[in-house]
Amino acid sequence: MNFKLLSLLALSSLPVAMAGPIAYGICQTGCNVLAGACYAAAGVAFGTVAAPAAPPMIVTCNAGLGTCMAACAATALLAPIP
Numbered sequence: 001m002n003f004k005l006l007s008l009l010a011l012s013s014l015p016v017a018m019a020g021p022i023a024y025g026i027c028q029t030g031c032n033v034l035a036g037a038c039y040a041a042a043g044v045a046f047g048t049v050a051a052p053a054a055p056p057m058i059v060t061c062n063a064g065l066g067t068c069m070a071a072c073a074a075t076a077l078l079a080p081i082p
Contacts, residue, residue: 027072035065 032046038061039046049058 021077023076024072027076028069031065031068031072034068035061038064 036046039049039058042055042057042061044058049055051062054062
């Protein structure tokens with residue numbers, strides 16, 4: 001039998017490792033860094049503005065953070081790492 005075929009069969013029988021929690025944590029960290037930069041551009045410190053009193057720029061930053069976190073959950077938790 002062909003060595004490549006045997007190797008392929010052997011490798012395909014191995015379980016796929018999921019790097020979900022680690023990749024998700026790294027992705028969330030990236031989202032929070034970007035949100036912190038967005039807040040800094042707006043002239044405030046990340047996490048110090050109450051939602052009802054937030055200026056429009058902060059609302060935009062929070063919307064971007066939510067979108068980024070949703071993308072992390074949709075991709076990083078399901079991404080298989082062979």
